[in-house]
Structure formats: structure tokens, C-alpha cells
Amino acid sequence: MTGAGGTGGIAAIKSLQRTTDFEVVGADMNPKAIGFYFTDEKIVVPPATADNWIGSLCDCLD
Structure with a gap:
């Protein structure tokens, strides 16, 4: 869940x-x-306007 x-x-x-x-x-x-505090896991990502935002989300799938 982003945001x-x-x-x-x-x-x-x-x-x-x-x-x-x-x-x-x-x-x-x-x-x-x-x-x-309510999630099973957390991922800190760059701002959605950053060039590597989508890549950072994809990295968590590996």
C-alpha cells in the first residue's frame, strides 16, 4: 500500500x-x-516524483 x-x-x-x-x-x-504501525512489513521509498520510484517498488517484489 503506497502512501x-x-x-x-x-x-x-x-x-x-x-x-x-x-x-x-x-x-x-x-x-x-x-x-x-498497522502493516506486516514496511518499505521506505523515494518520493513518487523521483525517477527511481517505480524501480524501488519493483525491488520489493524480489
Whole structure:
């Protein structure tokens, strides 16, 4: 879930955890994003405007 620190991200994370058996991985550029407290794993990524943003998300899939 990208934007783990935003209110929409937090709501989506909580909803996914209540309604699915999936492991929820949060991604945010802030290493202290509040949504990280609700995810199973966290990934700190560069800002979405950075050239390597998509690459950093793809790296987490390996």
C-alpha cells in the first residue's frame, strides 16, 4: 500500500487487514509513517516524483 502515512492509506490498510488474509506491506517516503504501525512489513521509498520510484517498488517484489 503506497502512501502508508496518509489518512487514505491508513484506512485502506486497516480495511485490508480486517477483510483479507493477505500480508499487508506499506510503502511511504517517511520512515516514521504512522501507517507502518498497522502493516506486516514496511518499505521506505523515494518520493513518487523521483525517477527511481517505480524501480524501488519493483525491488520489493524480489
